[in-house]
Each structure stands twice: as C-alpha cells, then as structure tokens.
Amino acid sequence: MNETERDSQLSALFDGELAADPAALVTRRLLKDPALRATWGRYALIGAVLRQEPLLQPAGGRADLADRVRQSLLAEPELAPVAPPPVFAQPRAGGWRRGLTGAALAASVAAVALLVLRWQMPVAEVPLAAQPSSPSGAVVVANVAPQAASGVLPEPVVSSSVEDVAHSYTTPRQAAPSGARLAAHLVDYVVAHSDYASPGVRLSSLSAQMSGSMDPAENTVEMTKDEVGARR
Amino acid sequence: MSDDVSDLVLVQRVQAGEKAAFDLLVRKYQHRVVKLVMRYMRQPADAEDVAQEAFIKAYRALPQFRGESAFYTWLYRIAINTAKNAIVSRARSPVEYDLDLQNTEESYDLQSRLADHDTPEALVLAEEIRTVVNQAMDALPEDLRTAIVLRELDGQSYEAIAATMDCPVGTVRSRIFRAREAIDRRLLQVFDGGLGRVEELA
Numbered sequence: 001m002n003e004t005e006r007d008s009q010l011s012a013l014f015d016g017e018l019a020a021d022p023a024a025l026v027t028r029r030l031l032k033d034p035a036l037r038a039t040w041g042r043y044a045l046i047g048a049v050l051r052q053e054p055l056l057q058p059a060g061g062r063a064d065l066a067d068r069v070r071q072s073l074l075a076e077p078e079l080a081p082v083a084p085p086p087v088f089a090q091p092r093a094g095g096w097r098r099g100l101t102g103a104a105l106a107a108s109v110a111a112v113a114l115l116v117l118r119w120q121m122p123v124a125e126v127p128l129a130a131q132p133s134s135p136s137g138a139v140v141v142a143n144v145a146p147q148a149a150s151g152v153l154p155e156p157v158v159s160s161s162v163e164d165v166a167h168s169y170t171t172p173r174q175a176a177p178s179g180a181r182l183a184a185h186l187v188d189y190v191v192a193h194s195d196y197a198s199p200g201v202r203l204s205s206l207s208a209q210m211s212g213s214m215d216p217a218e219n220t221v222e223m224t225k226d227e228v229g230a231r232r
Numbered sequence: 233m234s235d236d237v238s239d240l241v242l243v244q245r246v247q248a249g250e251k252a253a254f255d256l257l258v259r260k261y262q263h264r265v266v267k268l269v270m271r272y273m274r275q276p277a278d279a280e281d282v283a284q285e286a287f288i289k290a291y292r293a294l295p296q297f298r299g300e301s302a303f304y305t306w307l308y309r310i311a312i313n314t315a316k317n318a319i320v321s322r323a324r325s326p327v328e329y330d331l332d333l334q335n336t337e338e339s340y341d342l343q344s345r346l347a348d349h350d351t352p353e354a355l356v357l358a359e360e361i362r363t364v365v366n367q368a369m370d371a372l373p374e375d376l377r378t379a380i381v382l383r384e385l386d387g388q389s390y391e392a393i394a395a396t397m398d399c400p401v402g403t404v405r406s407r408i409f410r411a412r413e414a415i416d417r418r419l420l421q422v423f424d425g426g427l428g429r430v431e432e433l434a
Binding site: 007008011012013014015016017018019020023024027030031037039040041042043044045046047048049050051053054055056065066068069070072073074076078079187 | 252258365
C-alpha cells in the first residue's frame, strides 16, 4: 500500500467510514507509527478550526490537554479485563427451593417498588404501565434483577436503563428492545449534531431536553438511588 | 455522523490494555469536549481542567462501556456531569470566601487574571493556525471544499454527502481526503517553520 492510500484510509478511519476489518488494520498501523498519529492529530486540529472550537495549546508552563491526560494515565493501573456477559447458573437438582425463594424475593421487590411508586405519584398520573398487571412493570423488574444478580455495575450508558425504568412509568412503550435502540440512535444523533449546530439551534427545546435527559445517566456513577427517585 | 466503528475499535484496544489507543480518542475529541465544557465554565483553563478530569473518568469507566451508544455520546454525558460537579464543588470551595463579595466585578477580574494561562506566543500560534487553515480552505477546489464542509461542519456521513453531491461514496472519501491533505500540507509548513510542535496542538 502506498503512502497516499494509507493516508486516505486514515482519513476514512478518522471519519468512522471504514469497515470493521480495515479499521482494525489501519488502527494497528496507527498505533505503531508516530507519523500517522501526528497526522491524526492534525486532522483533529483542522476540524477544530473549521468548527471554531478552542485550539488547545501548551501555555504558562502547562502541557497541552492530551499530554496531561496521557501523563495522568501513566499512573493508572491497567484496565481490568472487560467483564463477560452475566452467566446465569444452571438449575441444579434439588435447587427448586432456591428458585422458589428467588422468585418470591423478586415478586416482593416488585410489589414494594410498585407500592412506593404509587405512593409517590398522584393517583391521576399513575398510568397503566405502573399497574401490577402491566407488562411494563415486569420489564422493570427484569431490567433490575439481572444487574443485581450479576453484581456487575452498569456502564453509564447502560445505566440509562435506570432512566428508562423511571420513564417507563410515565411513558408506556410499544416495543422495548427496538424502541431502546432507536432512542440510543436518536441520542447519538442529537449529541453529535449539537456540536455542529448554531448556538440558537443547539439551545432548542429538543437539544435542551436531550441534554437534561442525559444527566442522570452519567450521574449513575455518582448518583444515589435516592437522587434517581428525587428526579422522578 | 458515524464515528462509531473507528471509535469502537480504539475503545476495544484500550479495554485490552493499550493506553495509547485512548490518547488517539483524546486527541480526536479534546477540542469538542472543551468547547462543550465551556458552556459551563467561564475560564478556558478551568474548562481544560474539567475536560481532563472527564477524560480520566471516561478511561476508568471504559471497562463498563459496551458500545450500546456512540463513544462520543457516552463521553459527552461524562463531560457535562463532570462540569456540573465542578461548578458545585467550586461553589463550596474556601477560595470563594477569599474573594471580595462586596465587589464581585473586581473579584471576577482577579480570578480571570489568575486563571489566564494564555501566553502571547500561544495566542500567535493559534491565530496563525486558524489563518493557514482558512486560507487553505479558500484555495480548495469547490468540490473538495463542499465535501469537507459537509463532513466537518455539518457532521454528515459519506453516504449523505454522496447523496447531496450526487456522486459515489468513494468519490466523497477521495474528496475529503484530498481536502485534508491539501490543508495538512499548509499546516506542516507552519509547524516546520518553527511556530510550534504539532503534537502539542493536535
């Protein structure tokens, strides 16, 4: 591959327009080649100038932002391996009692959650989705139980499922899986384009709503259940 | 915009223990994150500090990132919440009590001066870079300029740009690359001329 084709692929990679396999290949080269990494940085700089973003520069004895982040990360431990998806234990002979206990516990938690929610919400605002017989109510329990069972903390984005849980009581959903995917794409779209939009557009009600709806998701890193409840 | 694939590849490298891959994500998004944080922070230096903290938080949380949303969307959330937390913690900071609350304007000026890290050299360099990039843009053939504007300013995918410009996706890819190459050539002259080190600016 000649230099021009290599740089052309780098440009496409920068834009996320390479397929997975070539992207992995170019990324490997990128990580090995300091000249390619410098080109990557200049591509970012060109975009920043065109979008009139602040140009980050070393000043007053401070290194630039990327260098400071890199320095900070030198002291960080290696990342723990990515946790595999939660594996549920196979039912064992004689384990029906444990299963029954678990089901009873889940039902109790669901009942308490519904009671608390009904207590918190004015009667007129309690939608069908929050009724004990509602399928959405079952979805809420299903969302929470595996996380608790696996003991794996949700990622900030995944933790938007906490947000989804909150919203499922006020906005009944038609089809949860495809709806969630569509919502994720919509959020990605709005976030990506909010950077390109003019300030007036950026502050449109949609943008503001998206921004507001995102806050609790990341806050799950630091937000308590009480705060989630308060936001609800 | 679809940065998902390349970002995800980089994220997976970081998750596999390759910290250098995270540096590429930082270099790609640092300007956007600082601009985002500046909606909350008055001082550019404060915005950079918050952005730095947000990137470090993102790095630590990466094992939990499973690619269910775009990496930038995830980073965006972390950055906004880090900025909000910084505002709250700085409001509680004892430093605030040292400021003259009877004369807030003067206090703000003092704060501005203390936080001002921009040197004349840095300002000259930034201005030089902006001038060179804008001149290079003006010198581009119309089709190359349109393609890179649609990409960088409007954030459109190659497919959408191809539809807009009524040409194949491969042509769009080529036009955007040639535009970047032409601008980059001019930028390199600036850096080779001794005005600065590109690694420090990118």
